[in-house]
Amino acid sequence: MNEPVLAGLLTDKYELTMLAAALRDGTADRRTTFELFARQLPDGRRYGVVAGTGRLLEALPQFRFDDAACELLAEFLDPDTLGYLRDFRFGGDIDGYAEGELYFPGSPVLSVRGRFAECVVLETLALSIFNHDTAIASAAARMVSAAGERPLVEMGSRRTHERAAVAAARAAYIAGFAASSNLEAWRRYGIPAEGTSAHAFTMLHTRRDGPDELAAFRAQVEALGAGTTLLVDTYDVTTGVANAVAAAGPGLGAVRIDSGEPGVLARQVREQLDQLGATQTRILVSGDLDEFSIAALRAEPVDSYGVGTSLVTGSGAPAAGMVYKLVEVDGMPVEKRSSHKESHGGRKEALRLARPTGTITEEVVYPAGRPPRTTEPCRVLTTPLVRDGEMVSKPDLGAARELVASGLRSLPWEGLNLSRGEPAIPTTQIRA
């Protein structure tokens, strides 16, 4: 749990046995380019949101193998390989899409260059980070666009692995969520932490003669102030709202509704709050929300949303389908040939074309260093992230958040449609 883990071991065994074989036959020093990309968007999605870049850059200097690890690895690795790992430090270059950038099928999200030995061993960790974080950010962005101007709070920690929860909060924040319930995400990344109360707290205030919701609400207001959010659906929502305003006064910050039909309840609660003079009290809705139910609540008097399960599980697409493929060896493009799983060889870069209004029209993936000539407004997407093993682009959550927001604004209207469809813009692959 709080035990430190060596990033180098968060890796598939075969990365290290391939390394051993390559060191032995002399191919380990070949200059290679690996590309991280998704062959397709998950499940009828129209765009994806790149996330994980910052976490990978931060993990890179920690990708080491200490003596204890090497002692263990000696069970299946030879002394030369162990010697290599003991001194391991990624010394290559990485280019890629900035964190928060939109991506489409075939977008070269990351291009990792260096000796085969130093590039291959990063595969598992890079994919873990990008497949997880990108899945969450991509789902989160759809929720953000469905919610319009209303803020979203990430509340899914309990529905995913305890460490994945921290990364999920980070990815959701990049995608435009306003806050998270997760305290470690607050500590580690400075993501605003928010919280309300659980049904347990209300039920705790049970007396011999029955429930005492009013006592629970009074205790919460006493401790946290009238600006707190009271959970009103433990017993009966109408009584709950009456108790909430009785406990906090009309200055009550917010009420939370976590069950029932949220649209109907929100209208009813809004009316009741207004009648009680609590016209500024906000309504937070939570409980099995996803982008579709958030969209369905657009016309209802809901002020903010708490989203859990569907967010941290990528709303039906819990892994982003990113792969990490060797595309170039000593300057030669290489490609896998069997079945339809082929990838295009050669190191690539990408740019995105737009109308003068800013609406994007096409993504162009081209051989590195050879951008197509165009008279349309365009933006190069590939940026330097690492040079000679050193980070040259510092992770910046605020910048990533802005990039997602501007990316969503740049989509053609149909790109924001929640229904299943084609990617919002076509991608043209210019082959070498």
Add this chain to the structure above:
Amino acid sequence: MNEPVLAGLLTDKYELTMLAAALRDGTADRRTTFELFARQLPDGRRYGVVAGTGRLLEALPQFRFDDAACELLAEFLDPDTLGYLRDFRFGGDIDGYAEGELYFPGSPVLSVRGRFAECVVLETLALSIFNHDTAIASAAARMVSAAGERPLVEMGSRRTHERAAVAAARAAYIAGFAASSNLEAWRRYGIPAEGTSAHAFTMLHTRRDGPDELAAFRAQVEALGAGTTLLVDTYDVTTGVANAVAAAGPGLGAVRIDSGEPGVLARQVREQLDQLGATQTRILVSGDLDEFSIAALRAEPVDSYGVGTSLVTGSGAPAAGMVYKLVEVDGMPVEKRSSHKESHGGRKEALRLARPTGTITEEVVYPAGRPPRTTEPCRVLTTPLVRDGEMVSKPDLGAARELVASGLRSLPWEGLNLSRGEPAIPTTQIRA
């Protein structure tokens, strides 16, 4: 990444603000029972497999708040609450299903007893662990039963968060997987590590005049011995198999097929291997397998399976739907009443009835200490895990594995059906 994280902060903010409110109004010391259970099985599943118990027990002593954490938490917590957290140590009792036990809707998987203060703060962490690990183990068990006697290798690290990957490997192993590709799972839990090779290694051996698969295979055999597993589908499977046997001889350990129609390819490859005299060479199939495609391969000459994405994402159910509910306060049963999300109040235990053949017939959940009288063979499922904060049941992966295996044997035949259906046995809830 390898930075130690304080388990206490892997928590939702509201746990600590509820604590603050309860300390302030004196309810924090009330004797409570929280129950961790699933209202239903995911998505037409017929049984679930409990996993996470051992990880929670190991995390319990680490659930602390150090000075640095308390300094941060002072932003929204009062000095009394901070004082409580600084000395925090769970001192209550936990009963529950042993890790590896089957569960059904309403099974009291965990029963946490103690003061409200010490029980409520464990909610997020307990749910994170059980919702993740149980989802993976439940999906994994279906794959294990679909695979029959053939071994399964967990290869999903790259498709999930890098730390979740370690727990996923553990959960899959409990459910009966033979091995994992994850090195940290091998280091931390002693799970057998296995690996083959990636297409990148073959493509690395590209020469100016084209691919040189044979050189790649020779290098791998040279480094890892003829017992290794060669990946034969980078270019052409038939040529790949020929090259594999040419490189390793007929004593080649195994070949891996990662693309195409695995059934057709397995038959073809088996025939070719046999013709080449490699009659003992095994065939490992991987590439987007799930329980259904594994079952479809039953009649094909496949020796083992490598499973990634579908395993670590719970094969359509990435979170197990476990909740953590207050069920008793100072000896009084408590229940949430609104909507259909009600839970049954009161501390509970459970037993499982079986026919004399061992086939289970019914799960009975009853008020703690009051088991129903029965003449049928039965087994009490609730066991002591923690007493006065101290672990009394040491996590044992081997025992958990055996429990899953015997659980699967005990299911009525229709319970092993992969199709959507009702829980394999009914659960009777005896109310207090």
